[in-house]
Amino acid sequence: MTELYPQATEYLYTYTHALEESSLCALEQRALFGLESDNIIRSKLSIDPSRSPFIKGKLSILFSGTSVPEIAGQVDQIDLRDQTFKVRFIKINDLSKEQKIAFVDQRMIEKEIGWRIIGTAKMKDPDILFGIVPFEGRWYFGTYQESKPIWHHHVIKPQEYSTAISTRLARAVVNIAVPNPSGLRIIDPCCGIGTVLVEALSMGINIVGSDRNPLVVNGSRENIAYFNYNGIVEVKDIADEESYYDVAIIDMPYNLYSQATTEEQVAIIKHAKRIANKAVIITIENMDNEIAQAGFIITDRCVANKGKKGLFSRQVIVCE
Structure with missing residues (x-):
């Protein structure tokens, strides 16, 4: 032809x-x-x-x-x-x-x-x-x-909380973490209600999720099923993760649904280094020292502001 x-x-x-x-x-x-x-x-x-x-x-x-x-x-x-x-x-x-x-x-x-x-x-x-x-x-x-704004359809979901990252931020973070996802295995070991998981699964990316809080794991499973995606989400602390992944995406726990002390946050980064070649960390705090102590090297970063006045900001940090 x-x-x-x-x-x-x-x-x-x-x-x-x-x-x-x-x-x-x-x-x-x-x-x-x-x-x-x-x-x-x-x-x-x-x-x-x-x-x-x-x-x-x-x-x-x-x-x-x-x-x-x-x-x-x-x-x-x-x-x-x-x-x-x-x-x-x-x-x-x-x-x-x-x-x-x-x-x-x-x-x-x-x-x-x-x-x-x-x-x-x-x-x-x-x-x-x-x-x-x-x-x-x-x-x-x-x-x-x-472009089709697929993430718009994920804004309203059965389970959500106000401090969860936006669908736009989650989608951008997935692209930052895995620009070429072919053949890669990804984990979100502090997945919360699954905002990152939903965006990654909607792009056909091979990702699994886990969280030590059974309530948010149930919420994550419900949200994934609501959009007719198939994803594995387990109740598991990152310290108990034994598999190895190409990339870990970590939205650092900081709210009342996923409480974590400073020591626990440092431990999360150290375990991320143990289980993955690369990590993209989302944090509201400066964790450069903790990231370095874990053995990661920061290769790129940005600030993601919420609202025109930037009253609430998160850092997105690429570590390898």
Whole structure:
């Protein structure tokens, strides 16, 4: 079967995030792509844009050029036969006034490109969505995949408590911990009500959970089942964990549901070093000394603020 258009070997990922999420978004970008950007990232890596709570969409680059007419001259080789399509000008947030393109000009660009494609244009629910975007002095055209906010569906769950991390933070933390999860075994040994577990399982990641509190373990199991995911959650203290994992994700216990003394928190980090090659630790306290004492080296970090004023902050620390 003849290909309808060339296969992409590079991709553009468009981003959006709240100001208070800047540090967290940048850490996730560094983990996934090895670089960071305010609004767009170009990479040879192909990932599902719905993995990230910050990615708006993914452009699989088919053609590039220095101008819109140059792009138009390339897309006329696309023959979609009986398939429908739509061309969308991809908006990028936070551009300078000089870089912004007026709405009417965006529509003209879409039409100029669309007229050159052999196929049937359809504005709603087309078979193929194309995108065009200017970036670093060039124009890029390709198929565009919108991100689906899967984590939104996990906000309301049967069991929850107010101090649990948000679904957005949990999803970003999973990406930071396991940017390439293929073949890896992950553990959340202080899983609480399972916010991290739900996000990881929704991405098809091989993760198990445990907690020494049977009440929150029951809550975690209920939440996982509520979203029709299959996950193993055991009542177990991390000190009793005997298996070895590639990565441990640890939201340090600090609230009335998962009380832990300073000594117990230090012990958790030491046991994390014992059972995993790598750990991502979420903490409201400075634990750099304790992390070093456990034998971990901090390789990256960020601050995840809650609310625009940053009245409540957590540190996300990558340790290896």
